[in-house]
Amino acid sequence: MPAIPFPKKKVARETALEELAILERTYPHAVTALEYANEFQLLIAVILSAQCTDARVNATTPALFAKYPTPAKLAAAKQADVEQIIKSCGFFRMKARNVINCARDLVERFGGSVPRDRESLESLAGVGRKTASVVMAAAFQEAALAVDTHVFRVAHRLGLTLGKTPRQVEDDLTALQPPRKWGDTTHWLIMHGRAVCKAPTPRCAQCPVATLCPTPAIISRTLTARARSNGSAAPAARRRRAPSARKKA
Numbered sequence: 045m046p047a048i049p050f051p052k053k054k055v056a057r058e059t060a061l062e063e064l065a066i067l068e069r070t071y072p073h074a075v076t077a078l079e080y081a082n083e084f085q086l087l088i089a090v091i092l093s094a095q096c097t098d099a100r101v102n103a104t105t106p107a108l109f110a111k112y113p114t115p116a117k118l119a120a121a122k123q124a125d126v127e128q129i130i131k132s133c134g135f136f137r138m139k140a141r142n143v144i145n146c147a148r149d150l151v152e153r154f155g156g157s158v159p160r161d162r163e164s165l166e167s168l169a170g171v172g173r174k175t176a177s178v179v180m181a182a183a184f185q186e187a188a189l190a191v192d193t194h195v196f197r198v199a200h201r202l203g204l205t206l207g208k209t210p211r212q213v214e215d216d217l218t219a220l221q222p223p224r225k226w227g228d229t230t231h232w233l234i235m236h237g238r239a240v241c242k243a244p245t246p247r248c249a250q251c252p253v254a255t256l257c258p259t260p261a262i263i264s265r266t267l268t269a270r271a272r273s274n275g276s277a278a279p280a281a282r283r284r285r286a287p288s289a290r291k292k293a
């Protein structure tokens with residue numbers, strides 16, 4: 045399948061709300077797939093999950109938290125030891141440095157606790173807006189919507205946003221939902237992106253939002269255009285090959 049362009053127009057607000065309502069019914073138990081026992085573990089797991097699957101992080105963190113169960117223990121860890129444990133998560137040198145420095149920040153500036161406000165969270169090593177949003181929503185039930193690669197892609201395909209940056213997508217999505225639903229909206233879009241609206245090929249035939257979503261029509265137009273261009277290119281290619289073929293004969 046050729047690359048599918050995102051819709052160039054947003055759907056009407058009523059349509060957007062209906063799409064989100066369907067996703068809410070489809071994924072009633074939306075929670076983060078990361079496994080954690082407390083806010084500290086969630087924070088570290090989210091840092092490790094950058095450019096890595098949640099399943100891989102879940103396979104890694106038990107050994108990490110067995111050895112370093114508290115911010116103080118992780119703050120005192122040797123980087124090489126942490127690197128060894130988290131190696132399979134990718135970017136392990138940078139992530140090891142970040143989780144150790146983050147733990148140091150927690151110990152030195154927040155008494156060993158994870159802060160719950162965005163400004164404090166984003167001041168921690170390795171913590172950006174998305175990580176802070178996940179921790180705020182999942183650990184503290186604060187109103188926060190995190191835009192990862194699934195949220196970005198699915199929101200675009202559904203015509204909920206034309207945003208070019210995660211922040212613009214976040215602003216469009218939060219304008220559609222009351223704050224109490226921001227965290228769940230993140231999970232609906234992530235779960236839908238993983239299960240149905242996959243990259244690069246969405247499973248529109250199995251999608252409960254297909255009748256409202258603008259992307260199936262775009263896919264259809266893209267495939268038709270591709271078939272036409274292949275059809276018209278073939279004779280031209282044959283014409284180009286013909287002289288040398290005759291020469292050889």
Ligand code: SF4
Pocket residue numbers: 201202240241242246247248249251252253254255257258259260
């Ligand atoms: S209809 Fe297709 S593109 Fe739209 S949300 Fe469903 S799977 Fe994704």
